[in-house]
Amino acid sequence: MIVALAGGVGGAKLADGLYRVLPPRQLTVIVNTADDFDIFGLRVCPDADTVTYTLAGVANPATGWGIADDTFETLRMLGRYGRDVWFQIGDRDFATHIARTERLRSGASLTAVTAELVTALGVTADILPMCDEPVATQVMTPSGPLEFQEYFVHRHQSDTVTGIIFRGIDQARPTGAALGALREATAVIFCPSNPVVSVGPILAVPGLRERVARHPGPRVAVSPIVGGRALRGPADRMLESLGHEVSAYGVAALYRGLVDGMVIDEIDASLAPRIEALGMKVLIAPTVMTDSNDRSSLATRVLEFCERIGQAR
């Protein structure tokens, strides 16, 4: 059993690779929920949905998020009703949010609801929210605090991030499902997601960082920073403005004490000695995933790396 920690599109790609190369029911993805928010009175869980849609094979290949070939009639009509429609939700995607909101309002946990959606889409991996309590990332910027989707989608990540708050995280608790998966995990894989606002919230759930820190199996992270730049999203700018080195080394430094190995891109091979000096093993591999073969290949390399680390112990 493998546990992967993931945020949105980048994390979903490696999760998909793992899903493709592992036997059925051998993968659990713990997803960030600090991006979740309410819009139009519906609960939207961007990272959980991106991972679910990706593993279900229905993700929009052009954007990475949303559903392939989705239409936007509901959103257009909401615009006619005077609603702000900067957050793009397709008609099929709306069904996910409607179904989830209905179940949450009836008292079901986010873990239970997510499992229902995942199962309905035929996915044979477990996709677990990092916690059932609502947590909301706020980014501090020179213009004041911004809700995450306001910063991320509406303002196109154009603000300088000077701080991060995970509102509600103190009330969050690791779920029984997440703890159970970690207990059975032979390895924990940190997907190439934003270490600050995607993997960061997962580790910030009280108890989870400690649980990962003392995990007996190999723990491996794949750097989302390649050649000093984020493959997508604002991770590079965020690391910089928060005072971290914008490199695979900077990511490794953030994960110090939590991972046994870092997977870095070939372009970053020269960083290996510095990362090894942090006490980590390093795997140098092609980490840019442009198609599904890339995802499977990287997943296979990462799993082999985990195995080697496990045997060396």
Next chain:
Amino acid sequence: MIVALAGGVGGAKLADGLYRVLPPRQLTVIVNTADDFDIFGLRVCPDADTVTYTLAGVANPATGWGIADDTFETLRMLGRYGRDVWFQIGDRDFATHIARTERLRSGASLTAVTAELVTALGVTADILPMCDEPVATQVMTPSGPLEFQEYFVHRHQSDTVTGIIFRGIDQARPTGAALGALREATAVIFCPSNPVVSVGPILAVPGLRERVARHPGPRVAVSPIVGGRALRGPADRMLESLGHEVSAYGVAALYRGLVDGMVIDEIDASLAPRIEALGMKVLIAPTVMTDSNDRSSLATRVLEFCERIGQAR
């Protein structure tokens, strides 16, 4: 100022005729809300929406309800999530229910929310829910009680109706907007809607029947029963199983003391003496509305009839 009482498709047609022939802002439609229900966690108001869509010119001409050329991707996806999808909601129609539910949950009244939707669609008539409190029609049948949409849509009105309950009606109150419209109304028009489950609930809101009964201006009803049959829906079978005569006379008898005049179809001309014996004036006119000209023509005839009744007083 004209006040029309209306249910769904049949009522919406005459309301549309009135809307077309009256000057802007001279029409208020008080709509039945006892068909309203929750589905997928959203509040659906079939009659209010049918009247709104019809007056906005966006109603589906084939069905009378829903939005023209709507697509059904959201509903199809909800089916994939295991939801019962017997109640047809199109993608644009979903936007209405999402927008309404969001506003209701934020504490807005149904009257206020309906006005927002009506205004957004460019309708210059007032469309008022009969009350802001939730009321739910239940029909008693040999197989037990059924929620209205279960009876009406899911079971295709195939059950014999032995009784009707408007659950919650005792807690309902006429809205200030409805009372204000009735105060300013020169005439009250009962649209050709089901007298039992469409106009019936409106009159059952405590105080509204009395308010209409003592209305000083002319009050005229258009029979939804033509040639002994309902033009659409189960009104004919319902009248019969509830022990009423299935005719324009049967409808007039139900409205006794509430209306001054009945508009009946040419095919029912022979019923005029019996209806007049109830103390009502009768207008014999073509009442079947197959196109928008029919709607306007009937509306014009009905308004002239109101005027004649008013002058005769």
